[in-house]
Amino acid sequence: MVHSTEFEVATHGFGDVIDVTALVAASVEQSGIMNGIVCIANPGSTAGITTVEFEPGAVADLKEALQRLAPEKARYHHNDTWDDGNGFAHLRSALVGASQAFPVRDGAIALGTWQQIVLLDFDNRPRRRKLVATVVGE
Numbered sequence: 001m002v003h004s005t006e007f008e009v010a011t012h013g014f015g016d017v018i019d020v021t022a023l024v025a026a027s028v029e030q031s032g033i034m035n036g037i038v039c040i041a042n043p044g045s046t047a048g049i050t051t052v053e054f055e056p057g058a059v060a061d062l063k064e065a066l067q068r069l070a071p072e073k074a075r076y077h078h079n080d081t082w083d084d085g086n087g088f089a090h091l092r093s094a095l096v097g098a099s100q101a102f103p104v105r106d107g108a109i110a111l112g113t114w115q116q117i118v119l120l121d122f123d124n125r126p127r128r129r130k131l132v133a134t135v136v137g138e
Helices: 021-031 056-069 077-082 087-096
Strands: 002-011 016-019 036-041 047-052 099-105 116-121 127-137
Touching (some): 002 016, 002 116, 021 116, 047 087, 047 099, 047 127, 056 087, 077 087
Antiparallel strands (some): 002 127, 016 116, 036 127
16 A cells, blocks of 8 residues: 655755654554555755754754755855855755655654654755655555
8 A cells, every 4th residue: 555645844944954753653644554664755956854853952963064064155066057055955955865764663653762754954045845755555
């Protein structure tokens, strides 16, 4: 069986980190699938999906690490081509990845105790991000 849902999340951009665990869990619950896998995807090139302990310290650490890896003010060939100033956002998205898959066991996402699924919006402006959750299993 396959069940797919879409939802939108409003973001502020510039590294905004949003906990989407409850939205993904609701998709799993709605699917009726007891055992399988759920994939959460952002169909865009300036945001990412990952996991983190969603608390201020870990979120700040994640943002600072990404700033060191792909600084906002660095020179990017993308900016030379398109002059939109978000080359850093494309690179961060490529590094983090635009989707993640998680096991579904007994009708719930099998996450660790302190693990939450987060959307990271790297773009240089607020956005409305569409996310797609696809649950496959039985």
